[in-house]
Amino acid sequence: MSKPSGNAVLVRILDREYQVACPPEERAALQDAAKQLDERMRDIRSSGHVIGLERIAVMAALNLSHELIQSSKSGAANAAPDLTPLLSRLDKTLAQFE
Template identity: 35%
Template sequence: MSSHAIEISLLGRTYSIACPQGQEEALQHVAQNLEQQLSSLKNRTNNLSREEIAIMAALNIGYELLEEQQKNQDYIKQMDDKIGLLQSTLENALVERSTKDD
């Protein structure tokens, strides 16, 4: 898959970022979300450097990702439990039916 550079702006600086073809809109969306986080942090903490703001944003985004991964794992476990219950119910129904047929 070929890629080309697109430009994004973060905290007033423009960056040229390599992007796989067809993924431009996704990268622009991510960049807009990141810009919002960076701007919010900058407005709340005027004394932080760009590097410190970027680190804080990375930590916030990492935490949000961790929370979503945990939610996903919890959902997978719930679905596994429900599938197990359904399998057990079906097996019991089949056993019951086969004993009635005998």
């Protein structure tokens, strides 16, 4: 396993490693997000209804986005951190493997 350089963080999603640039103060949040995404993608893959990494990732992203929208409609968004920059970085990293 290679070590991330500088402010990069190494995350593991569906047994693949991704190096993501991240300021030190956001490292824990990024690792938590990667863990949650990994769990979601594993659940989707184990259901057997979706095949292929890209499709699994899209389904996980849609599910997480839907939950975020629902929570913002219920007023819970003020209590949750803004995940937009984190999701953007993850999208860019995943795009490198397409």
